[in-house]
Amino acid sequence: MTAEREVAIRPLTRPGDLGWVAMKHGELYASELGFGTDFEAFVARVVADHHDEQGGGPQAAWIAEVDGMRAGSVFCVRADERTAKLRLLIVDPAARGLGLGSLLVSEALRFATDAGYKAMTLWTIDKLGPARHIYEKLGFELAACAPHTDYGSGLVDETWTRRL
Numbered sequence: 001m002t003a004e005r006e007v008a009i010r011p012l013t014r015p016g017d018l019g020w021v022a023m024k025h026g027e028l029y030a031s032e033l034g035f036g037t038d039f040e041a042f043v044a045r046v047v048a049d050h051h052d053e054q055g056g057g058p059q060a061a062w063i064a065e066v067d068g069m070r071a072g073s074v075f076c077v078r079a080d081e082r083t084a085k086l087r088l089l090i091v092d093p094a095a096r097g098l099g100l101g102s103l104l105v106s107e108a109l110r111f112a113t114d115a116g117y118k119a120m121t122l123w124t125i126d127k128l129g130p131a132r133h134i135y136e137k138l139g140f141e142l143a144a145c146a147p148h149t150d151y152g153s154g155l156v157d158e159t160w161t162r163r164l
Contacts, residue, residue: 007098007099017073018051026039033127047075050075059076066098071098072101074089082117083118084108086105089101089105089134102138113164120161121143121159122135122140123157123159124158125158139162143160
């Protein structure tokens with residue numbers, strides 16, 4: 001019999017949280033999709049922009065923990081006055097199957113709704129099937145697709161949207 005795991009979603013506020021998000025994206029996308037350090041640098045810029053814009057409009061970020069260890073993240077940032085943008089959803093492979101991705105996206109949706117946003121948008125790539133499944137399950141619809149060449153060949157950019 002396996003022990004039940006303790007799952008928690010908390011605001012991204014502790015020292016090490018910002019660096020963990022960039023590191024985990026860099027490591028995971030390198031191992032699963034073959035991305036290089038330019039992708040990790042992109043994530044680090046998104047994380048830094050989020051930190052620098054604290055107070056510049058409704059935005060928040062969360063860390064998922066399993067048994068007290070970081071295991072996932074998501075950001076909700078301002079796209080414009082009416083639209084929130086979901087960013088940097090990730091779940092550590094060791095914590096997959098616990099529902100963390102859905103919990104994180106649901107937390108961001110609640111925040112965006114409470115902040116008065118009328119819609120949420122996100123960007124992803126077609127190769128991220130589990131994340132795409134979460135988005136679809138939570139009411140997002142695929143709005144646009146285009147070839148993507150920044151981090152590798154054979155990728156397709158996807159923009160998803162959802163009314164709040």
